Amino acid sequence: AQSVTQLDSQVPVFEEAPVELRCNYSSSVSVYLFWYVQYPNQGLQLLLKYLSGSTLVKGINGFEAEFNKSQTSFHLRKPSVHISDTAEYFCAVTPTGGGNKLTFGTGTQLKVEL
Amino acid sequence: DTAVSQTPKYLVTQMGNDKSIKCEQNLGHDTMYWYKQDSKKFLKIMFSYNNKELIINETVPNRFSPKSPDKAHLNLHINSLELGDSAVYFCASSGTAGTGRNQPQHFGDGTRLSIL
Numbered sequence: 001a002q003s004v005t006q007l008d009s010q011v012p013v014f015e016e017a018p019v020e021l022r023c024n025y026s027s028s029v030s031v032y033l034f035w036y037v038q039y040p041n042q043g044l045q046l047l048l049k050y051l052s053g054s055t056l057v058k059g060i061n062g063f064e065a066e067f068n069k070s071q072t073s074f075h076l077r078k079p080s081v082h083i084s085d086t087a088e089y090f091c092a093v094t095p096t097g098g099g100n101k102l103t104f105g106t107g108t109q110l111k112v113e114l
Numbered sequence: 115d116t117a118v119s120q121t122p123k124y125l126v127t128q129m130g131n132d133k134s135i136k137c138e139q140n141l142g143h144d145t146m147y148w149y150k151q152d153s154k155k156f157l158k159i160m161f162s163y164n165n166k167e168l169i170i171n172e173t174v175p176n177r178f179s180p181k182s183p184d185k186a187h188l189n190l191h192i193n194s195l196e197l198g199d200s201a202v203y204f205c206a207s208s209g210t211a212g213t214g215r216n217q218p219q220h221f222g223d224g225t226r227l228s229i230l
Contacts, residue, residue: 107155
């Protein structure tokens, strides 16, 4: 079984400041990792994914994440946030062996302020 | 152009009623899912179908019954609705890779179910 921990339920940040949203996971098997964003009253949109290869992955809207296997982490970063980045962010994992069952973290509410 | 569409977007009904939520995807995917998001925004998978075959069936009350008439549709029927069923239900779909099934999932906008 897998579990995902998002350490911060809310992250307030000023516009144009950098931000890091933390994600740690636990799994007895190898996993693929994802970050999704949910804007108010909308569904989830894929920000980025790590399947294999380079541990630094770049996604949409200027976000990037780094997979750290030894620390079982997949933290999301953006060097300069915008008001429009205000949303709920979810980290998720799925076993590489198939089935595609996503296990989500509890989400981090990013609030960008002027 | 909507990739994964769910209807209705909002559903308000009384306890004890039976209701259905429909989901359709036009991405050519062969796997579809239902997720439940509770009031604390926690997302949990309920069911998954691959080519109309049930492949994931989490611990969900028997009152919930998914139906997949074809691989582009996955509907969710709920009998005898209870207060605790109030949530947002998301449909998603994904393709099947050549070496596995772990393609990113595409989500619909959700159906907000409120039980009075």
